[in-house]
Amino acid sequence: MDLAKHWRLRHARYRLEGQRNRLTGEVRFPPAPPRPGEAEDVWEPYVLSGRGRVYSFSVVRQPPEGFEDQPPYLVALVRLDEGPMVTAQLTDCDLEQAAIDMPVEMVTRRLRDLGPTGLIVYGYKFRPIVQSGNH
Amino acid sequence: MMKPERPVGIVGYGAYIPRFRIAAREIARIWDGAGGTPVDSKSVPGPDEDTITMSIEAARNALARARIAPDRLSAVWVGSESPPYSVKPSGTLVAEALGATPWVSAADWEFACKAGSEALTAAMGMVGSGMAQYVLAIGADTAQGRPGDALEYTAAAGAAALLVGPAAEAVAVIEGTTSYVTDTPDFFRRADTAYPVHGHRFTGEPAYFNTLRSAAERLLRDLGAKPSDFTYAVFHQPNTRFPQTVARQLGFTPQQIATGLLSPKIGNAYSAAALLGLCAILDVAKPGDTIFVATYGSGAGSDAYALRVTEALPERRGRAPLTAAYLARETFVDYAVYAKRRGKLVME
Numbered sequence: 001m002d003l004a005k006h007w008r009l010r011h012a013r014y015r016l017e018g019q020r021n022r023l024t025g026e027v028r029f030p031p032a033p034p035r036p037g038e039a040e041d042v043w044e045p046y047v048l049s050g051r052g053r054v055y056s057f058s059v060v061r062q063p064p065e066g067f068e069d070q071p072p073y074l075v076a077l078v079r080l081d082e083g084p085m086v087t088a089q090l091t092d093c094d095l096e097q098a099a100i101d102m103p104v105e106m107v108t109r110r111l112r113d114l115g116p117t118g119l120i121v122y123g124y125k126f127r128p129i130v131q132s133g134n135h
Numbered sequence: 136m137m138k139p140e141r142p143v144g145i146v147g148y149g150a151y152i153p154r155f156r157i158a159a160r161e162i163a164r165i166w167d168g169a170g171g172t173p174v175d176s177k178s179v180p181g182p183d184e185d186t187i188t189m190s191i192e193a194a195r196n197a198l199a200r201a202r203i204a205p206d207r208l209s210a211v212w213v214g215s216e217s218p219p220y221s222v223k224p225s226g227t228l229v230a231e232a233l234g235a236t237p238w239v240s241a242a243d244w245e246f247a248c249k250a251g252s253e254a255l256t257a258a259m260g261m262v263g264s265g266m267a268q269y270v271l272a273i274g275a276d277t278a279q280g281r282p283g284d285a286l287e288y289t290a291a292a293g294a295a296a297l298l299v300g301p302a303a304e305a306v307a308v309i310e311g312t313t314s315y316v317t318d319t320p321d322f323f324r325r326a327d328t329a330y331p332v333h334g335h336r337f338t339g340e341p342a343y344f345n346t347l348r349s350a351a352e353r354l355l356r357d358l359g360a361k362p363s364d365f366t367y368a369v370f371h372q373p374n375t376r377f378p379q380t381v382a383r384q385l386g387f388t389p390q391q392i393a394t395g396l397l398s399p400k401i402g403n404a405y406s407a408a409a410l411l412g413l414c415a416i417l418d419v420a421k422p423g424d425t426i427f428v429a430t431y432g433s434g435a436g437s438d439a440y441a442l443r444v445t446e447a448l449p450e451r452r453g454r455a456p457l458t459a460a461y462l463a464r465e466t467f468v469d470y471a472v473y474a475k476r477r478g479k480l481v482m483e
Contacts, residue, residue: 010231011231014191014228014231014232015231015232015233015234017234047234069182070182089183091181091183092154092181092464094466107188107191107192108188108191108192108232109181109183109184109188110182110183110184110185110188111183120185120187120219120220122187122188122228122232125183130456130460130461130464131456131460132199132453132454132455132456132457132460133418133452133453133454133455133456133457133460
């Protein structure tokens with residue numbers, strides 16, 4: 001059931017937690033071990049804002065195994081405000097609504113259901129921004 | 136009336152309503168075209184949404200309004216009758232997604248449609264005793280109704296999160312609460328069945344009306360207040376008519392309940408129903424306004440609260456989407472899509 005794999009990714013998936021370099025301020029996602037020669041603690045956990053723009057996208061009509069009940073659905077490359085690019089599904093977004101450069105925000109949704117005796121996998125998706133009260 | 140020695144209030148609040156709706160007349164088209172419908176439409180969760188995901192978004196909105204770092208939460212409590220797992224708490228996953236773990240209490244509360252207000256009352260005690268500075272109480276549900284049952288017209292989805300903290304930091308101070316509970320078989324679901332059933336003899340007057348009135352009248356009496364002392368009122372809203380009727384019985388006017396009455400458009404969001412109405416009121420209320428809240432859960436019980444809005448509210452409410460922003464996102468689906476999404480199609 002890959003329980004350990006899903007558990008290990010929970011911070012990155014649930015809350016878009018990446019890393020920030022204590023020395024340079026660089027932000028990266030997903031989190032990774034230090035590069036050769038880097039101090040063990042040079043990369044600290046850093047929760048990204050979740051705001052970004054669609055860099056590119058595609059409509060999935062022939063889904064991979066485990067996603068059979070979802071098509072058609074949108075998969076996008078999202079350029080996050082902090083710099084990193086992530087691949088994720090777009091949600092709450094009609095197929096004809098998706099556009100390059102569309103501002104999006106991260107939401108935590110169900111990614112997969114591993115069946116009645118399995119885990120429900122949660123993680124980040126992106127959607128068109130729901131404006132705050134100020135707007 | 137119950138009231139902690141240390142005054143408490145709502146420091147931040149957040150609503151969430153899925154974008155999908157089904158019109159009640161579309162349900163009537165399939166099952167029974169005759170007669171009126173109890174609401175105009177109801178909210179339907181998206182295929183990737185459940186009580187946990189909706190709780191996370193409502194909670195993020197509450198934290199954004201309060202500008203409280205998630206690791207300062209002492210408890211994250213989710214009240215729901217539709218947890219995604221039977222065994223595995225929703226509260227832990229919500230707390231993890233918020234960044235509140237690991238030094239936090241997390242738990243799930245259960246009491247039909249008032250599971251969320253159970254958590255709110257407990258949060259008052261936790262903060263009011265000084266054990267905690269901030270506690271997050273969430274009501275969230277993706278309610279199910281048997282196809283063709285009267286309940287199918289209203290069983291809806293939504294979430295509301297209330298961040299309870301010291302009164303000095305609050306957008307609305309909680310001036311007191313009552314809780315009225317009896318063992319009443321008006322509505323129940325056994326563990327291994329998909330849909331709940333009504334105990335028709337009890338639904339209505341013996342359950343909803345008597346229970347909610349009891350909690351509300353006691354709170355008014357203990358406060359020495361009368362309905363006209365309140366700017367707004369919100370009641371559990373399983374349909375459109377029940378909250379209108381109980382408001383009239385208690386002496387509240389249609390104007391007082393108009394802002395918090397969301398059920399005509401989104402149906403019955405169960406644990407989130409009255410709390411979403413409270414969020415909609417906080418979206419527009421002014422400092423000094425007073426709010427009367429009474430929840431209801433089958434089984435049966437009601438929690439009533441009296442709140443007073445502070446000077447802190449106007450600045451904080453703009454930091455997250457208003458309830459109206461979620462209400463405005465209306466994407467209607469037909470019964471076939473709804474049936475697929477809600478797992479009503481038997482595949483094998």
